[in-house]
Amino acid sequence: xxxxxxxxxxxxxxxxxxxxxxxxxxxxxxxxxxxxxxxxxxxxxxxxxxxxxxxxxxxxxxxxxxxxxxxxxxxxxxxxxxxxxxxxxxxxxxxxxxxxxxxxxxxxxxxxxxxxxxxxxxxxxxxxxxxxxxxxxxxxxxxxxxxxxxxxxxxxxxxxxxxxxxxxxxxxxxxxxxxxxxxxxxxxxxxxxxxxxxxxxxxxxxxxxxxxxxxxxxxxxxxxxxxxxxxxxxxxxxxxxxxxxxxxxxxxxxxxxxxxxxxxxxxxxxxxxxxxxxxxxxxxxxxxxxxxxxxxxxxxxxxxxxxxxxxxxxxxxxxxxxxxxxxxxxxxxxxxxxxxxxxxxxxxxxxxxxxxxxxxxxxxxxxxxxxxxxxxxxxxxxxxxxxxxxxxxxxxxxxxxxxxxxxxxxxxxxxxxxxxxxxxxxxxxxxxxxxxxxxxxxxxxxxxxxxxxxxxxxxxxxxxxxxxxxxxxxxxxxxxxxxxxxxxxxxxxxxxxxxxxxxxxxxxxxxxxxxxxxxxxxxxxxxxxxxxxxxxxxxxxxxxxxxxxxxxxxxxxxxxxxxxxxxxxxxxx
Numbered sequence: 001x002x003x004x005x006x007x008x009x010x011x012x013x014x015x016x017x018x019x020x021x022x023x024x025x026x027x028x029x030x031x032x033x034x035x036x037x038x039x040x041x042x043x044x045x046x047x048x049x050x051x052x053x054x055x056x057x058x059x060x061x062x063x064x065x066x067x068x069x070x071x072x073x074x075x076x077x078x079x080x081x082x083x084x085x086x087x088x089x090x091x092x093x094x095x096x097x098x099x100x101x102x103x104x105x106x107x108x109x110x111x112x113x114x115x116x117x118x119x120x121x122x123x124x125x126x127x128x129x130x131x132x133x134x135x136x137x138x139x140x141x142x143x144x145x146x147x148x149x150x151x152x153x154x155x156x157x158x159x160x161x162x163x164x165x166x167x168x169x170x171x172x173x174x175x176x177x178x179x180x181x182x183x184x185x186x187x188x189x190x191x192x193x194x195x196x197x198x199x200x201x202x203x204x205x206x207x208x209x210x211x212x213x214x215x216x217x218x219x220x221x222x223x224x225x226x227x228x229x230x231x232x233x234x235x236x237x238x239x240x241x242x243x244x245x246x247x248x249x250x251x252x253x254x255x256x257x258x259x260x261x262x263x264x265x266x267x268x269x270x271x272x273x274x275x276x277x278x279x280x281x282x283x284x285x286x287x288x289x290x291x292x293x294x295x296x297x298x299x300x301x302x303x304x305x306x307x308x309x310x311x312x313x314x315x316x317x318x319x320x321x322x323x324x325x326x327x328x329x330x331x332x333x334x335x336x337x338x339x340x341x342x343x344x345x346x347x348x349x350x351x352x353x354x355x356x357x358x359x360x361x362x363x364x365x366x367x368x369x370x371x372x373x374x375x376x377x378x379x380x381x382x383x384x385x386x387x388x389x390x391x392x393x394x395x396x397x398x399x400x401x402x403x404x405x406x407x408x409x410x411x412x413x414x415x416x417x418x419x420x421x422x423x424x425x426x427x428x429x430x431x432x433x434x435x436x437x438x439x440x441x442x443x444x445x446x447x448x449x450x451x452x453x454x455x456x457x458x459x460x461x462x463x464x465x466x467x468x469x470x471x472x473x474x475x476x477x478x479x480x481x482x483x484x485x486x487x488x489x490x491x492x493x494x495x496x497x498x499x500x501x502x503x504x505x506x507x508x509x510x511x512x513x514x515x516x517x518x519x520x521x522x523x524x525x526x527x528x529x530x531x532x533x534x535x536x537x538x539x540x541x542x543x544x545x546x547x548x549x550x551x552x553x554x555x556x557x558x559x560x561x562x563x564x565x566x567x568x569x570x571x572x573x
Contacts, residue, residue, distance in 0.1 A: 005039050005046050006262070006316075008067050011076050012036040018082040021090055021101045034058040039067065040262065041269020043321065047071035057272070089114045096145050106131065120146040155193040156238060157474040159504030159541065162187070164234050165197055168218055172242075175212045177205030179247045184257030188311045190544035192474060192507050197240040200257045202250035213242050249281055251296050256280035262316035263309075270304050270320070312547040329552045332526070334543055336553040338561060339368035340536060342413065342436055342467060342499065342527030347392050348373035349381035350531045354392075354399040354408065360533035362406040367562045370409040370434045371396060375423035377415045378440050384412075386428055393431060407562055409433040413467060418442040420456030422463070429462035434569055436499070438467035439480065447481035454487050458496045464569055465525050465557075466491070468501040468508040476505065484513050488520050495572040497523040497557050500549075502542030503535075514549035523568075524549075525557040 016032035019025075038058030039046050046067045049056055059067070066076050092115045093104035110131045113119040120143065122128055128139040165183050172181045178201060182188065185198035203209040210230050214222045219232040219240070228244045245253040256264065256279070264278075271278045275286045283292045283303060294300050298308045306323040310331060313319040322328045344350035345357055352360075354371050361369045373392065374383040384392060389412065396410045411434040415423040422429065422437065429435050437457040439450070457463050469487060472479030491498050498517050501508050506529070509517065517524055526542040528535055546556065553559040560568065 004071060005042055008046055008070050009036040009039040009265075011066070011070060011079050012039065012063065015076075015079050015082060017091075018079075018086050021086050021094060021104075022082070023101065031060060032063070035060070035063040037265050037269060040265045040316070041272070045071070092116055093119060099142070099145065106133065116146055155195050156236075157505065158187070158190065158192055158194055158507075158544075160236070160475070161194045161197065161238055164218055164236065164238070164240075165199075168197070168199065168213075168216060168240065171216055171218075172199070172201055172209065172212060175203070175209050177203045177208055179203065180250045180254075182254055184254055185259060188258045189260065189314060190312050190548060192510065192545070194238070197234070197238055198257050199240065199242040200250065200254045201242060201244050202247040202253075203244050204247065206244040209244055210242070245281075251294050252278070252282050252300060253280045255297050255300055258311050258314065260315050263314040263320070266316050266320045267304065270306075270324075274304065276303070310547065312544060313550065315548075329550055331547045332543055332551050332553055332556055332559060334540065336556065336559040337366075337526065337539060337543070338565070339366045339370075339407075339558050340528050340530065340539065341370040341409070341411070341434060341465065341525050341558050342372050342501070343369060343530040343536075344373050344381075344413075345371055347371075347388065347395070348378075348383060352533055354395055355402050357530070357533060358399055358403040358406050358408050360536055362403065364536060366406060368407040368409060368565065370411040370436075372411040372413040372434070372436050375412055375414040377417065377423045383415075383423075386424065389424070389428060390431070411435060413438055414463075415440055416453050416457045418445070418453070420453040422457060422460060426460070426462055429460075432462075433566075434464050435462050436465045436467045437463045439471055443471060443477075443480045445480070447483055450480050451483040451486050454482065455490045458487075458490050458494045463496060464572075465497045465499050465527075467499045467527070467529070468503075468506050469498055470508050470510075470513070472508050473505045474507065479508070484509075485516070488513075488517050488522055491517065491522045492520050495523070497525045500524055500526045500542045500545050502526060502528045502538045502540070502545075504538055504541050507541055507545050509545070509549075511545050511548035514546060514551060518549060518551050518555045523557045524551060524555055527558070 012032045013036045016029045019029045035058055038056055042049055050064045050068055066078060070076050089108050090104045093099050093107065094101055096116050107113055107119060111122050111127055113122055123139050123143045128134050128142060129136050165187055169181050169183060172178060180202040182200055183198065184200050186194050187197060201209055206228050210225060213230050214225055214232060218234055220235045221233045223231040223233060231239060231241045234240055243253065243257065268278055277284050277286060283294050284290065285292060292303060301308045301323065307326050307328050309319050309323050340361060343357055345354045346352060358369060374381045376383045376385050393410050396408050400408050411432050412424060413436045416437050416439045417423060418441065454466060458466060470479040470482055470484060498509060500514055514524055526539065526546055528538045530536050
């Protein structure tokens with residue numbers, strides 16, 4: 001249902017966009033936008049609601065016919081005709097801030113530009129100023145807008161943006177008159193990549209706060225400044241927008257800016273059926289315009305008869321229905337994590353001794369850790385030979401005596417070789433308390449080969465966890481070709497855990513794949529893959545991913561107490 005309704009809504013939204021580009025009647029355009037919201041707000045498949053002749057406010061007969069057409073055929077003929085009428089170049093140009101439909105059509109017809117990149121080239125060549133109705137200043141503004149657009153289009157991994165966000169928020173909290181400050185948008189939802197930074201602040205003195213914002217050393221350029229909003233570019237080229245509201249409006253403003261758009265559309269549909277209207281400024285009653293008190297996001301959801309939805313879940317992936325039914329899961333939190341099952345010492349490519357890593361983990365309140373240095377084939381990481389592995393087992397015994405208060409498991413991150421065999425013999429792996437298998441080579445093999453390698457490894461009874469299962473590095477490497485659904489099925493069949501690797505560049509499994517694993521009944525381990533003591537703090541990235549995946553403590557292997565963990569490792573149950 002969710003996929004059908006979401007797709008139909010996307011089609012209606014695209015129709016509205018195309019009609020706008022063609023200069024069509026504004027009322028017709030708004031009808032399709034309202035139709036998109038109406039379909040997303042439905043709690044049943046749109047075709048079933050229409051066929052049952054149920055009232056769907058916002059969905060006229062023409063739109064109903066198109067929804068039924070799509071449900072039956074998987075296409076909308078009207079949408080396809082519109083796509084043929086609007087060149088892709090126009091769509092691309094209008095995505096640049098400041099370039100509307102009329103400007104895009106003029107530039108397209110006069111210069112034949114196909115996309116923002118070719119428009120930028122034309123602007124830098126001085127061709128735009130020669131188009132009737134344009135001049136040097138317009139050309140300069142277009143160059144500026146295009147440059148900003150290119151910067152905004154490049155999404156950055158969360159970990160690269162977060163430090164700047166934290167510094168900005170910290171500085172703004174010190175400003176007189178500020179009562180609350182928080183990031184919103186994809187940062188607050190803890191998405192793995194970030195397009196831009198959104199900040200919401202409540203203040204009794206907006207001017208003072210905006211003066212402070214535009215004066216921050218964090219920024220290389222101020223892009224705009226108004227009475228309650230401002231925008232600037234960080235030194236790393238990320239756009240940061242701030243919106244200042246009155247203290248009483250902070251909760252609804254923060255909720256609005258946090259998103260996601262799909263989550264908000266669904267909430268507005270629920271509110272509308274209750275005679276309420278939700279906006280960034282508050283909640284009002286349709287009948288008399290009365291403003292209802294909302295002091296927190298919890299109040300907002302309670303008004304709609306819902307449980308509070310944590311920001312990480314606000315993606316319209318089932319959280320609406322679960323909150324209405326009071327069936328949202330308890331999500332994993334940092335306090336639930338009992339230990340870290342994937343880390344490296346200076347026996348391979350880590351920087352600290354086993355005892356030093358153990359002390360650092362003990363200081364975090366952990367009950368246990370696993371030392372899982374690399375196996376012999378990963379020579380670049382000083383992988384352990386069989387002889388050194390046996391020597392390390394003895395070192396771990398000494399570290400256990402040296403560092404009381406935490407249990408140290410002896411483990412290995414053993415390579416899955418190109419033929420699917422493991423880098424250490426079974427006789428050696430049987431000596432370990434825990435075995436993590438992972439791929440570090442042969443990334444260019446085809447999907448079938450990669451998948452079969454992982455499956456063969458999971459069928460080895462010594463393998464407890466598969467680490468960073470897709471091999472991706474955010475912003476650097478997409479990962480190898482793997483049938484993750486087949487991997488999840490095999491993990492369930494062999495009762496092998498899959499890892500959410502908290503290393504900020506990885507966050508692998510992704511939230512989508514981790515949720516699929518959880519729904520299949522596969523145990524997930526949230527580990528840091530730490531090579532130094534300070535990297536243990538990266539566990540937060542894995543926890544955020546797990547929360548977005550709807551994981552609770554019962555789904556996470558290292559949320560178990562030590563005795564339960566050891567039982568699972570012995571018996572896999």
